[in-house]
Amino acid sequence: MRARNLWFVALLVALVISVIVIAGQADLKEVRGKNAHDGDTISVDFDGEEQDVRYVSINTPGFKNSDCLAEQAQQGNEELTKRVDLWLDLNPTKDGWEKDRNRLLGHVFLSPDRTQTSSVAVQLVAAGYARLDVRNPIDDDIMNGKDFDVRYAHWIIPAQIGAARAREGWWGECDDYVDSDVIITAIKQWSHDEIVYIVNRGDESIDLAAGWKLWDEAGKEGDERSTHRLDFSDYLIDELLPGGLLRVHSGPAAKDRGGQLIVCNELEMDFYWRGYRIWNQNGDEGYLYDPDRNLVYHYSYPLRWE
Numbered sequence: 036m037r038a039r040n041l042w043f044v045a046l047l048v049a050l051v052i053s054v055i056v057i058a059g060q061a062d063l064k065e066v067r068g069k070n071a072h073d074g075d076t077i078s079v080d081f082d083g084e085e086q087d088v089r090y091v092s093i094n095t096p097g098f099k100n101s102d103c104l105a106e107q108a109q110q111g112n113e114e115l116t117k118r119v120d121l122w123l124d125l126n127p128t129k130d131g132w133e134k135d136r137n138r139l140l141g142h143v144f145l146s147p148d149r150t151q152t153s154s155v156a157v158q159l160v161a162a163g164y165a166r167l168d169v170r171n172p173i174d175d176d177i178m179n180g181k182d183f184d185v186r187y188a189h190w191i192i193p194a195q196i197g198a199a200r201a202r203e204g205w206w207g208e209c210d211d212y213v214d215s216d217v218i219i220t221a222i223k224q225w226s227h228d229e230i231v232y233i234v235n236r237g238d239e240s241i242d243l244a245a246g247w248k249l250w251d252e253a254g255k256e257g258d259e260r261s262t263h264r265l266d267f268s269d270y271l272i273d274e275l276l277p278g279g280l281l282r283v284h285s286g287p288a289a290k291d292r293g294g295q296l297i298v299c300n301e302l303e304m305d306f307y308w309r310g311y312r313i314w315n316q317n318g319d320e321g322y323l324y325d326p327d328r329n330l331v332y333h334y335s336y337p338l339r340w341e
Contacts, residue, residue: 063122063147070117073097074108074164076138077116079123087138088123092188093156094168096205097341103209108164115145115155122147126183133183142187151190161194163204168338171317172225185225192232196220196280200236212332217241217275219249219321219334224314228288231314231321233281240274243267246326249283251319265308270294278302285313 066079066086074095077088095112096102124142126133133140143155151157159165169184177185199206199220207213216237223230231249235241247267254263265283273296275281282305284292290310297305314321321334 063124063144063149065147066121066123068116068119068121071109071113073105074112074159077112077143079121081139088141088143089135089138090156090159090165091126091140091142091184092167092169092186092191093160093165094338094340095159095165096209099341102340104164104205107204108159111159111162111164112155115158116143119145121145121155124149124186149187151194154187154190156187157190157194160191161198161203163198163202163206166205166338167191167195167221168336169225170337173316174225174227177226188223192221192223196232196234200234200278202236215331217247217323217325218332219323222314222319222321222334222336224316224319224336227286228284229286229312229314231283231285233275233283233323235275235277235279238277240276240279242274243281244270244272248322248324248328250322250324251313252315255320255322262309263313270296270306272296272306273298273304275304276302279304281306283308285309286311 064081066081069078069080069085071077072087074097075090075093078085079088095108096105098105098109122144123139124144125139126141144153145155146153156165160167167188169188172184173181176182198204199218202210202213212218216239217233217235219231220234221232223232233249241247244267249265249267250261251263254261254265257263272281279302282303284305285308287310289307292307293310295307299305318337319335321332322330323332323334325331
C-alpha cells in the first residue's frame with residue numbers, strides 16, 4: 036500500500052505544479068462551445084459563425100470504424116465543452132489559422148489560464164477517453180520554437196500514465212492487453228530525449244533484469260544483436276515496484292550515458308539506453324516481452340482511430 040500511496044502523492048504534486056501558467060505565448064481566442072461531434076472534435080461559436088475545432092496532440096475512438104468507446108468519448112467531450120466558454124490556442128499561418136479538412140487545429144482550455152487542469156485534452160486523456168497522438172513531429176521545428184503539436188504533451192503524458200495504470204476507460208474496456216500488469220503507457224518519439232514510459236500496475240514487484248525485453252519495429256524484424264532491441268538483463272536494473280514507473284531514454288540525451296540508471300525515488304527510475312534516436316517520428320511499434328518471450332504489451336503510434 037505504501038508504494039500506491041506514494042504514487043498518488045506524486046500525482047497530486049504534479050497537479051499543484053501544473054497551476055503555473057505558460058507565459059510568452061500568443062493570447063488565447065475566447066469562443067463558446069456548441070456541441071461535440073466525437074471525442075476530439077467540437078463545434079464552437081467563433082465570432083458569430085459556427086466553426087469546427089479538432090484537438091491537437093490527442094486522438095479518440097471514432098464512429099466511422101465503430102471503435103470501442105467512441106460514444107463514451109463523444110459524451111465525455113460534450114459534457115466538458117457544450118454551452119460553456121472555451122479558450123483556444125491556435126497556430127497562426129499566413130492565411131489565418133492552421134486547419135485540417137476545414138477544421139481549426141487547436142488546444143482547448145476551460146479557462147483563460149493554460150493549466151493542466153483546464154486542458155480539455157488532459158481531462159479526456161485522464162478519463163481514458165483519449166490518447167496521446169502527436170503526428171509527424173519535426174525536431175528542428177520544435178527546437179526553433181515551432182512546438183505547437185507538442186506544446187502541452189508534458190501534461191498529457193502523465194495523465195495517460197495515470198489512466199493506463201488505473202485501467203480507466205479505453206485502457207480497461209478496449210485494450211487487448213488489459214490483463215497485463217507491466218505495460219508501455221506512452222512513447223515520446225520527438226526531441227533530443229526520446230522516452231518510453233513503462234509502468235507496473237500490478238500488485239507484485241517485477242525484476243526487469245530477469246530477462247524482460249523492449250523492441251521497436253526494427254528490433255522485431257532484426258536479429259538478436261539488433262541495436263533496436265533492449266534486453267534489461269544486460270543491465271543492473273532495480274525492481275519495478277507496484278505502481279512504479281520506468282522511463283527508458285534514447286537519443287542525444289542518452290549520449291555518453293548508455294546503461295546508466297537513476298533512481299529518482301521509490302517509484303520512479305530513469306534508464307538511459309542508446310545515444311541515438313530509436314523511435315521513428317512518423318510511426319513505430321513498441322513491444323514489451325517477459326522473460327518467457329511472451330508479448331505482454333504492444334504500443335503503436337500513430338493511432339488508427341478516425
